[in-house]
Each structure stands twice: as C-alpha cells, then as structure tokens.
Amino acid sequence: MLSRSAGNLYWVGRYIERADFLSRLIEATLRLAALPSSYGGMTNAWESALEAAWMSDGFVQAGGVADEAGVAAFLTVDPANPSSIRRCLEAARANARAVRTALTLEGWEAINGAWLDVQRYGTGLDDREALVRLLDTVKASMLAFDGAAHRTMLRGDAYWFIALGSAVERADNTARLLDVKYHLLLPRGEKVGGSLDYFQWTTILRTVSALTAYRWVYRDSVKPWLVADLLILNRQIPRSLASCYEEILRRLDQLSTASARRGPAHRLAAAGHAALDAAKIDAIYSRGLHEFLRGFIADNNRLGAAIAEQYLF
C-alpha cells in the first residue's frame, strides 16, 4: 500500500474516533449540567468538558463564554476551532476522499453522510434540541462507519490502518478524560467524596458507554478507584487503555505479518501492552495516577510518531 494512503487511512480512524468521543463527552456533560444546583460544587460542568477535550486554552483565546451554548457550539459546529466535531469530520472526509478507492462505498457513504449532515447545522446551534439531534446524528454515523468497515472492508492493510488509528486515538481520549478527572478518582482516605463527585464518576463512565459494564464487572456501587481500574486495566471494556493496546498490538502484528517487517512502532506498542498487562491499580495509585496518565499520554504520542515514521506517512 502507498505510504500516503496508509497515513490517510490511519487519520480517518483517528478523526472518526475523536468526533465520536467529543459527541459522547458533550452528551455526558449535558446530563451533568442538568443536576439540580444543590448538588453543585465549585466546578462548572462545561469548563470541565473543555478540559476533558483539552480545549480550554483554545476556548479562552476565542473569547467564549463557558456556558452550554458557548461550549457546545465551540466543540461541535465552530469552524474556527480546529478540533470541533465539524472540523474532525472535515478532516476525516478529506483523508477518506484522498483514499476513496481504499474504502468501500458503504464506508465512504458513512463519512460523507456525516459530513453533509453536520454542514446542515451551519456554524451555530439554535437550541438544545438541535444540539442533541446533532450528537445523535454524529454517533449514529460513526457507528455506521464502524459497521461498514467491519462488514464490507477487505481484511487487509486499509482496514488495519484505520483500526490502528482508532485504537491510538481512543487510548489518548480515555487517558485524557481520566487525567482531567484524576483528582476525583483518588483512593479512599483522600479528601474527596460527596454527591457531586458521585455524579462526575458516573459521567466519566457514561462518556465511554461503560456505566452498565461497570455494574456487571464489579457488582458494586460506583467507587472512584474501581472506575480507574476499569478504564485503565480492564480488557473487557473496549475503551480501556489495556484494550486499546491489545488492539494496537494486534493491528501492528497483522501489518507486520503481511510485510514480514517489524519496526520501532511494534516494539513501543509491545512494551506498552506488556506494561499494562503487568500493572496493578494499587501500584499505579502508589506511584501517582496523574503521573501515570501523563506518562501514558506521552508514550502514546511517541507511538503515534513511530507509526508514522515506520510506515513513511
């Protein structure tokens, strides 16, 4: 496969994943912000959403007001925000268009359809109903793309590069989300708690569609350290860091088997996978959750760079 095409496909995977994550984050924030103010703590749910998306600086620079209308528009339809859902879909589509031949008709239609749909909302949102409709549309389109890829794509380089991009992006998103909320996830004994925190934990789980999964896995009420355990180490949760690295390693294995070549990206991914495999949540806490997540995000970025270098994007 052409190196440039591999790069395009990898970024299709990443941008699709990012758009999906943003939709889920906004949806969870809507829920959190809807809590009666008597549960309210110091934090503003919309500011915290900006932090989780790592867009606080951009938002402040753009001079926005951190309320629902301001933040939701900034994260969804704002053409000036390079990381808005609109721009993610634009980038996903531009990458997809460059490798139109490597995608199936169904895969292309899902991306092109999502892009057309978001165009329709213009650059502002009329009301909450429009926002909710937009988020539903984006999530449905992204599911449609995954489904199209799963059902119609040849299991070869093209499929593997998309899956690889998705997994790298998903790991990054989960780690960033956890890092923003790490102070909420500190173990028993630390000075946290209270009903607001409880809703924030469940919000994290909702963002990654894992609230029900949590109950099935732990059969316990929502406890912060278990949330961290679930999203970092549990391999049954598709968005956990461990799952993402399992996926990354599998895709790199498939790619290297096809070309009979292994490179630095493979070694980094194998090391990351082994580290998560051996990790225990207690040890992570004793070294510091924040430090762990920061280290993970940096390693994950290095892996992204190594993939680009190894496959010459």
Add this chain to the structure above:
Amino acid sequence: MPTVPAFDEMHGAPGSAAVRDVYAAIRDWLAESPHDVMTARRRQAELFFRRIGITFAVYGDPDAAERLIPFDIVPRLLGHAEWAALEAGLIQRVAALNAFLADIYGPREILRAGIVPEELVLRNPGFNLAMIGKRPVGDVWVHIAGIDLVRTDADDFYVLEDNARTPSGVSYMLENREVMLKLVPELFARLRIRPVETYPDLLLDTLHSVAPAGAGAKPTAVLLTPGQHNSAFYEHSFLADKLGIELVEGSDLFVRDARVFMRTTEGPQRVDVIYRRLDDAFLDPLVFRPDSMLGVPGLMSAYDAGNVSLANAVGTGVADDKAIYSYMPDIIRFYTGSEPILKNVPTWRCREPDALAYVLDHLPELVVKEVDGSGGYGMLVGPHAAKPTIDAFAAKLRAHPEKFIAQPTLALSTCPTLCDAGIAARHVDLRPFVLTGTNGSRIVPGGLTRVALEAGSLVVNSSQGGGTKDTWVVDE
C-alpha cells in the same frame, strides 16, 4: 436564447413528429411516465450521485467546490449501424493522430510534403521539444483519446475536437449507466443495450500492452493525479479503483537510477506504466516547469531511458490543438491513404489574413475558439452574444489572431430531455473514448453524451452548466 432548428435524435428532421425506429421504446416509456414520476426518478438519481461523491470542481467558483454535474434521465440512443460507422471513423482518426505524432517528432515527412505548415507544428505551444527523436512503446502516443462529435442530421457526424492529452469524462459514462440500470431496469429488459462496463478491463489491458520491455509478465501500472483539488479528482480515484491500481500523487513516486518507484508501507516498489492525468508541463520539474509541486523530479530521465511508459505520451497536445485540427482531413489522407470517414467542421484559421477578415465580418454567426483552449472557456458563440461582447472579442482577435480559429455555428442535434415544464429538446454532443495499445484500438459502445440544459444553448461543457446523459448503443 433563440432556438436553432436542428435534427432531433428521437424525431429526426427539424419539426418532424415521427419517431425514429431506434427510439420507439423510449417514446412508449416517456408516454407512460407522468411528469411527477420522471422528476421523482431524477431526484433518486441525484441522491445516488451525491452519496457516492461524484463531484466536479468548477474553477473560479469557490462556493461550488463540489458541485454535481446535472444528470438527465432520458437516454440518448444510437442504432447498431450508426455506431458501426462512427467506430470505423474514430479508429481511422486516432490512427492518423498517432501517425502524425510519430512523424512530427520523428522524420517530419508531413512537414516536408507541405501538408501542414512547419511553424504551426514546431512553434506550437503543445509541441514538446523534449520528445524530438523519441519513440514510445509501439509508437503509440495517444493511448486514450476523447473525440468530441456532434450530429447535424441522420448521416452526418462532425468531429468538433480531438482530445489527445488527458481527456476526462469516462467515469460519467460508467456511473450514468449504473444509475440507469437502477432507475429503469424495465428499459434494459426491453432493449438490447450494449454494455460499457468492460471499459476498465480494456483500459488496463491497453496500459499493460505498452509496458517497457523489462517490465515482466505482470507490469505495475499506476494512475498519477494532480491531487484532491483537481476538478477531475473523483474520476481519477474512480478509475484507479475500477482498474485495481494505485492512485498516486507526484510525491508518492521517486526516481532512482532512471527507474520509477512508489513509496509503499513495504518499501519502494517499481512502477512500469503511468496513466497520468497531469499535464505535460507539470510532469517533471527538472525538465518542465521548475515550480511544479505536482510532478516527479527525474521522471523524464526514466521515460527517456525507456524504463517507464506514460499514457498518454508526452507532447500529444500538439495534435489536439485547434489550429492543427483544421488540417485533420489532410492529415488523415496523408497517413491512411483513404478519405476521412468523420467530417471536420469547416474552420477559418484567424492567423491567415483572408480568414481573419472574413471572421471579423461575420462574428455574429460564427463560433470563435482559442486554439489551445478547452472546457468551453474563452469562446464566443456569435449568435448568442450581445453586441458589446462581440466588439470586445473582435479587439482580442485583432490583437492575437494566431490564437483563434472560427467555425460556423453548427445546429447540434437535440435530444428529449427532462426539464421543469416536461420533456423538451436540448442540444447534445457525444464524446466516445478510443483506447489504443500495441494490440490495436478499441472503443466501448457508447460514450459521454453532454447536454446543454438551457433552452437553445449550444454550449454543453459541464463547466458552463451542461449536463450528461447515458448513451445507449442498441442492437436492433
């Protein structure tokens, strides 16, 4: 716009109410389809095109970066005998074009014989000095030709233009057929419509046939595109997909030891044949335009060494120049020894003082074109132009007469077309695609029919608001 009386593809002579035999099934179909059913079908077709992403960028119009070319759901039909005559004429013409190119870059017999003026060839902007003395594999220069035809009555087809550089539009021929198969399966059951879907196979076979000698049994062909921002990018990606070859940009290729390689995830891979949809001037910044970011440095060195084939060959632009066009009947006689089967439109070469004087006197009735122009840009359609436009054009003509040719305004045939008020006659042309390899010339039965959607308009170019139709060659 005033309507020119014209031959109608369905009814025959201007004003006739009869229906030509080949259109009998279409007459019945139109009669039994109410207007709202037809418009619903058209909406369905549009939806299909938009979803699959057929788009066509129009230069200079930022808002329409991805506009759809309108598609008309009433097909244009050609009978078996009509097609057979066209096919013979097209093959003859492309053979002459190839012989002409081999000659002017080689022995130049036609220039010595005084058939075509020497300076018209040697000083032509399309004449490429880098190709003098070169011989592409099999002496095939124009592997893919798009010949624009118009019809004026039952038997007369004129060639309006030869496109010998990088003709486009074939994706519409293929996609239009796919859409029609979905929309009106009943007509395909009623008529014996010859398929066009073999085009990708024939094209791939053509490309493989011209691979360099050292390429081995399975040559690697690629399609070289200027990139996503090119107006025909959709077509490039569509064709690469149908051919099963890589769609490459200049930066995906590199030249080492006069050999061309593409950068792949598994390392460099040798390339034997490049179906390039990039103009000569951009191919190699070391030889042509140094500012080209689209080409491949060193490509011409690999081409000269015979290590890679380009389709079409470099330097074919001289053959589709509109000033050379006016000599085509003589060129055909010179190389094939027989009379041209397809007619040439009488052409005044404005570089000749007598012709210029005539053209300036008769501008309101003529069509004036730039000799190296395309896409319907920079042309004057006299009968449809206002006085100030004509005066402005006359000034341009006087300043640079050598840049223009003029032709009488032909009454292009019309074809029934779905319009807002119902079915109405609109002018059409036809672009069949002729493929030529070392194994001869082949044409899929059909081509791209372009239709001027505005009543009376004679300009069918998609960049000027034209649409397309599916073209059916019907075996009776």
